[in-house]
Structure formats: structure tokens, C-alpha cells
Amino acid sequence: xxxxxxxxxxxxxxxxxxxxxxxxxxxxxxxxxxxxxxxxxxxxxxxxxxxxxxxxxxxxxxxxxxxxxxxxxxxxxxxxxxxxxxxxxxxxxxxxxxxxxxxxxxxxxxxxxxxxxxxxxxxxxxxxxxxxxxxxxxxxxxxxxxxxxxxxxxxxxxxxxxxxxxxxxxxxxxxx
Amino acid sequence: xxxxxxxxxxxxxxxxxxxxxxxxxxxxxxxxxxxxxxxxxxxxxxxxxxxxxxxxxxxxxxxxxxxxxxxxxxxxxxxxxxxxxxxxxxxxxxxxxxxxxxxxxxxxxxxxxxxxxxxxxxxxxxxxxxxxxxxxxxxxxxxxxxxxxxxxxxxxxxxxxxxxxxxxxxxxxxxxxxxxxxxxxxxxxxxxxxxxxxxxxxxxxxxxxxxxxxxxxxxxxxxxxxxxxxxxxxxxxxxxxxxxxxxxxxxxxxxxxxxxxxxxxxxxxxxxxxxxxx
Amino acid sequence: xxxxxxxxxxxxxxxxxxxxxxxxxxxxxxxxxxxxxxxxxxxxxxxxxxx
Numbered sequence: 250x251x252x253x254x255x256x257x258x259x260x261x262x263x264x265x266x267x268x269x270x271x272x273x274x275x276x277x278x279x280x281x282x283x284x285x286x287x288x289x290x291x292x293x294x295x296x297x298x299x300x301x302x303x304x305x306x307x308x309x310x311x312x313x314x315x316x317x318x319x320x321x322x323x324x325x326x327x328x329x330x331x332x333x334x335x336x337x338x339x340x341x342x343x344x345x346x347x348x349x350x351x352x353x354x355x356x357x358x359x360x361x362x363x364x365x366x367x368x369x370x371x372x373x374x375x376x377x378x379x380x381x382x383x384x385x386x387x388x389x390x391x392x393x394x395x396x397x398x399x400x401x402x403x404x405x406x407x408x409x410x411x412x413x414x415x416x417x418x419x420x421x422x423x424x425x
Numbered sequence: 426x427x428x429x430x431x432x433x434x435x436x437x438x439x440x441x442x443x444x445x446x447x448x449x450x451x452x453x454x455x456x457x458x459x460x461x462x463x464x465x466x467x468x469x470x471x472x473x474x475x476x477x478x479x480x481x482x483x484x485x486x487x488x489x490x491x492x493x494x495x496x497x498x499x500x501x502x503x504x505x506x507x508x509x510x511x512x513x514x515x516x517x518x519x520x521x522x523x524x525x526x527x528x529x530x531x532x533x534x535x536x537x538x539x540x541x542x543x544x545x546x547x548x549x550x551x552x553x554x555x556x557x558x559x560x561x562x563x564x565x566x567x568x569x570x571x572x573x574x575x576x577x578x579x580x581x582x583x584x585x586x587x588x589x590x591x592x593x594x595x596x597x598x599x600x601x602x603x604x605x606x607x608x609x610x611x612x613x614x615x616x617x618x619x620x621x622x623x624x625x626x627x628x629x630x631x632x633x634x635x636x637x638x639x640x641x642x643x644x645x646x647x648x649x650x651x652x653x654x655x656x657x658x659x660x661x662x663x664x665x666x667x668x669x670x671x672x673x674x675x676x677x678x679x680x681x682x683x684x685x686x687x688x689x690x691x692x693x694x695x696x697x698x699x700x701x702x703x
Numbered sequence: 704x705x706x707x708x709x710x711x712x713x714x715x716x717x718x719x720x721x722x723x724x725x726x727x728x729x730x731x732x733x734x735x736x737x738x739x740x741x742x743x744x745x746x747x748x749x750x751x752x753x754x
Contacts, residue, residue: 256525
């Protein structure tokens with residue numbers, strides 16, 4: 250019995266020690282674990298010109314410009330974290346999820362004029378999962394514009410889900 | 426002295442009580458009977474719910490407003506991720522039972538959880554990659570969530586290798602149990618990685634503390650898939666563990682028989698052996 | 704644009720692995736049960752022939 254308790258305390262002690270060590274290591278390296286920098290961080294601590302960084306934020310509505318350079322599209326848009334904005338230039342095809350109001354992560358370097366030249370743009374989708382027809386209905390009723398912010402609480406539109414799909418089914422039944 | 430004794434009696438009570446509770450199920454014969462009765466109640470609901478959940482997710486649930494049909498990968502990715510973590514939780518519990526209470530069934534269970542857990546973790550990583558390419562625009566990024574799940578996969582692989590690495594199984598059980606327990610620090614890192622650091626991976630849609638940020642039309646098939654896959658994981662584990670107990674019985678019986686057949690003089694030692702394993 | 708190949712691959716991998724793991728476990732259980740039954744049969748000579 251005593252041997253078992255001693256083993257239990259020993260294992261518990263080892264786990265606490267290991268957990269503390271891991272927590273300290275992670276908090277010490279937390280700035281390296283962070284996947285991207287926000288525009289306000291980039292302004293506050295501008296990285297060296299040759300250093301590749303990842304810039305994350307929301308695409309500002311109305312800031313997207315597209316031109317064609319031969320076959321490849323040249324894109325320019327502003328990325329914001331709500332406090333600051335950085336202009337991003339990117340030559341290449343944007344991911345499917347790219348749109349105004351979408352969160353993106355751009356990989357590239359900060360130029361001397363403060364703008365950002367991206368070599369790669371990744372789209373970051375949020376944790377809201379919503380059927381198409383609900384999003385469409387919310388947009389039509391003016392309750393939510395995806396270009397200007399996060400979707401409202403799921404509880405507020407879950408009732409619409411059933412009614413929307415119900416309408417869908419009714420419509421398809423009428424059609425057939 | 427009297428005080429000392431009461432203290433000694435009071436301190437082991439937690440360890441002793443827990444040990445008694447688990448040792449009731451340590452008897453392999455009792456486990457075989459329990460497992461045989463449990464098996465159909467795990468297997469058939471697992472098959473039924475998984476098939477229903479997959480059909481629901483693939484054909485009946487709505488497409489997402491921004492991800493379109495790709496959101497359907499969620500119905501296999503999320504249950505796989507959940508099972509990868511909870512499977513490792515089970516492995517860590519078995520490791521604790523093995524290290525502290527020398528629970529023989531926990532060692533066998535740890536051997537069997539490893540490959541199944543590694544498989545679901547591989548599925549989680551593969552389906553996540555297949556989801557990331559069309560949605561994010563990349564197969565893989567080194568963000569905190571993805572990296573910590575990859576670490577979990579390597580922990581599983583390390584455990585699989587270590588527990589089989591020794592000629593004497595007991596030494597393998599001990600070494601692997603230490604790895605299994607130490608690796609458990611990765612579990613909270615996986616869980617909270619999307620909150621502690623900014624990542625490309627989105628935060629969890631379903632949490633204990635807040636209402637889900639997901640349409641109920643997608644939540645239900647996800648729930649059915651998760652329950653079905655979890656029952657399937659349990660059914661596969663119980664079947665493997667039953668097989669492992671039977672295999673060890675076959676090995677002991679063969680060893681006994683060989684001992685008897687080898688020499689009639691050494692019959693005593695053969696009986697010793699049978700007494701030791703029974 | 705449809706992402707059907709990605710969805711089909713994800714489901715195919717998952718279902719394939721489930722079948723491999725489940726079938727493997729069932730086969731292993733059956734073999735173990737048969738070998739144990741053969742050994743526990745009272746006739747000594749019949750059991751010893753098990754591989």
C-alpha cells in the first residue's frame with residue numbers, strides 16, 4: 250500500500266514538474282509560436298526589410314484592387330486588425346475564400362514605404378458554420394454584412410435554418 | 426507511534442481505494458466475460474450511427490455559406506481529432522494505472538490503444554490537410570494547432586515502438602507508460618493552442634463554455650458522426666483487448682504444455698509456472 | 704468551383720481505415736478464440752497441433 254502511494258506521489262510530482270517546465274518554455278517562446286503579426290504590431294516593431302514575416306488581419310471592405318499583368322493578376326488590398334492597416338501587394342491567384350471582410354494571412358516582407366509585398370496569401374476562415382440560404386437571408390434582411398464583421402450569434406439565426414431548409418424542401422416539392 | 430500509524434493508514438487510502446476499484450476489473454477472466462457481453466452493444470450502434478452520420482453529412486446537411494461543400498470534410502475531421510485526443514487521454518490513464526498500481530490489463534490496453542490512436546491521428550492530419558488545401562490555400566502550415574497535433578502523432582508512434590522494444594515485456598510497459606504520461610502535457614496544448622496563440626486554424630466552434638457557433642443543421646450530423654466514431658473506436662479497442670487476453674492465455678497454455686512435454690522430471694517447475702500465471 | 708476530389712479522398716481514407724481496423728480486430732479476435740478453444744479442448748493431442 251505505502252509503495253503504491255509513494256509511486257502515486259512520485260508520478261504526480263514528476264507530472265507537475267514537467268507541466269511547469271513546459272508552461273515556462275511555451276510562455277518564453279510564445280512570440281515565436283504566434284503564427285502571424287497584426288498590422289499594429291508591424292507598425293510598432295517594424296521587422297528588418299529582408300525578413301519574411303506573416304501578416305494577419307481582415308481585408309478592409311472596398312480596398313481590393315485587381316489588375317492584370319499579362320496572365321497573372323496583381324492584387325492590392327488593405328489588411329487591418331481594427332487599429333492599424335497595412336497595404337498588401339500580391340501577384341498571383343488568391344484562394345477561393347478570399348473576400349472583403351475575410352481574415353487572411355499574407356507571407357512576405359515589409360517594404361521601405363511601409364507596404365507589404367506578399368509571396369503567398371492564405372485565407373483564414375472563422376469558426377462560424379452557416380448554411381448558404383441563412384447567410385443570404387441575413388444579408389437580404391440587412392442584419393449582417395459579411396464585409397464588415399463577424400456573423401451574429403448562432404442562436405439568433407438557428408430558427409431561420411429550419412425555416413429556410415423547410416422552404417427549400419417545399420420549393421423543391423412544388424417544382425417536382 | 427499510534428499517531429504515525431493512523432497517518433500511514435490515512436495517506437494510502439486514496440491510492441488503495443482507487444487500486445481496489447480498478448483491480449476488480451483487472452481479472453482477465455472477468456474482463457473476457459464483460460467484453461463479450463459489451464461487444465455487440467458497441468459494434469452495432471457504432472456501424473449504424475457512423476453510416477447514418479456519414480450519409481447525413483455527405484448528402485443531407487447544407488453547404489456552408491463560405492466554404493461550400495468542402496465543409497463536409499468536417500464530419501470526418503472533427504470526430505477524428507476528438508478521438509486522437511481522447512484516445513491519448515485513455516493511453517495516459519492506462520500509463521498511470523500501470524506505473525502506480527501495476528495493473529496488468531492496463532498494460533495490455535496501452536499496447537492496443539497505440540496503433541488505433543495513431544491511425545485516427547493520421548486520419549485527422551490527412552483530412553485536415555485535404556480541407557486546408559481548398560480552403561486556406563495550403564496543405565500544411567506550422568501553426569500551433571497543426572504542429573501540436575503532429576507532435577501527438579509522433580508521441581503515439583514513439584509509444585508503439587517503445588512498448589514493443591524490450592525482450593522482457595514488463596520493461597517495455599514501464600518505459601512506455603512514462604512516455605505516455607509525459608506526453609499528456611501535449612493535450613492541453615492542442616486544446617488551447619487556438620486560444621493562446623493566433624493560428625491559421627480557426628478556434629473551436631463547440632466549447633463547454635459557450636453556445637456553438639454552428640448551424641444546428643450541421644451540428645446534428647456532426648454529433649451523430651462523433652458518437653458513432655467514438656463507439657467504433659471503443660468497439661475496436663475492446664475486440665483487440667479481448668484478442669490480446671486470449672493470445673496471452675494461448676501463450677501460457679503452450680508454454681505449460683511445452684514444459685510438461687520437455688521433461689517429466691521438471692514437472693514441478695511446470696506446475697510452478699502454471700501457478701504463477703493463473 | 705467544386706472541391707469534390709478533396710471531399711471524396713477524405714471520406715475514402717476514413718472509411719477505408721475504419722474497415723481495415725475493424726476487420727483486422729474481428730479477424731484477430733476470431734483467430735485467438737479458435738486457438739484458445741483448440742487448446743482448452745480436453746483431448747491433448749488435438750490442441751498441440753495448433754501452430
